[in-house]
Amino acid sequence: MSEAERRQALSEFLRTCRARLSPADVGLPDSRRRRTPGLRREEVALLANIGIAWYVSLEQGRDVHPSREVLESIADALQLTTAERQHLLVLGGQHPITSFVTEDEIMNPILQMAIRALDPHPAFVMGRRLDILSWNRAAAAVLSYGQDVNSLPWNTVWSHFMDPCTREVYPDWETSAALMVAHLRTGRASFPNDPWFGDMIDKLREESSFFRLCWARYDVDRVDQVDGHKEMNHPILGYLEFDSVTLLVPMQPGMRMILYNASPATLSRLEHYLAVSSPEYLVQHDSD
Structure with missing residues (x-):
């Protein structure tokens, strides 16, 4: 910007x-x-x-x-x-603006261990560009919709608008899509020297009519609605319920850890699924 x-x-x-x-x-x-x-x-x-x-x-x-x-x-x-x-x-230029850092966002190994220890509750780390940088097995199972996690474009805003599965998975798809737009807009303002935001906005404007509608609304107030009750109609696991909480990662501007606290019924399904699924399928490569 x-x-x-x-x-x-x-x-x-x-x-x-x-x-x-x-x-x-x-x-x-x-x-x-x-x-x-x-x-x-x-x-x-x-x-x-x-x-x-x-x-x-x-x-x-x-x-x-x-x-x-x-x-x-x-x-x-x-x-x-x-x-x-x-x-x-x-x-207005009266709030700390984070300069774009060319280096990749650095994942703290201790944070990665903590995320994996939260299984079977889904937990993951999201970067300033809304990429999923690190995740545990439960998050991989829930967010991949049963696809190979290592072949996915793990950018949440792009997949939310461009993956047809998301409209079926999320009963409140339009609400969550508007939340993605709000985060994209505030991220662009907070990281004005990162050209990725402008490129992503242009691509989504071209590809998605609903994104164009949300972008025109200028509804940044939704960024305060990131936590709360979430429901999913998962293609493999069925109906899932979570209460989510978001924690900022110190010394990493724009990075945050997100925990999905599963309901008892959802937790039971996740425990069974993780017990019978291949660990290699549900975890990221060690180099990530």
Whole structure:
């Protein structure tokens, strides 16, 4: 993401957030003569207690540099959630932005051992690009849908949109797909020097109409909904239930460990499946 692209992203985000609010939402008198939905620019500037020209410059993507206080005031005016507020600060240049590191993400051997020890509960590590970097046997069984894990493109956002199986596996496929888009958008803002994000977004825009729809919504608030109850209709294991939790990995920006805590019935199925399955089939190569 170049500086011009960052300013354009900030402009689009502000317009999207402004358009979803009505005057009544923010305690302003409603006017019936509105050509477009949402608040007017001057109303946002009034609520944020900043100059109209300054706010207009931000929405027009001009080369201005708002302070953190200004961005916080705009966030208050637009009633942004915590996730949206963080995204605004990143786009506005007032939040730590991680420079792209050319080296591969480094997996801590102790973390790998911990993940494998969590069997039969699925556990895996996801990188900044939403790749699955390390996993245990239960995660391989659940996330591969019975395919050879060593031949899979283990990028969750690409497979979620491009693998037809995912629509059948996840009852809430559209919700989880929108969550993937939110993570992709916030990742692009947090790692502006990594060209992978722009390339992946372009490919998905070309290949998936639903991705284009989700991308246009600018719904970054979903990144706060990563944990919680998950259901799957697995082609081999049948109906599965989990409660997921996500933990950040220190010293590895963008890397996180995800644990699927299986329900009793799901745990029983996983234990049986892992007992009769080939260990070599369900684990990554030692070089990974």
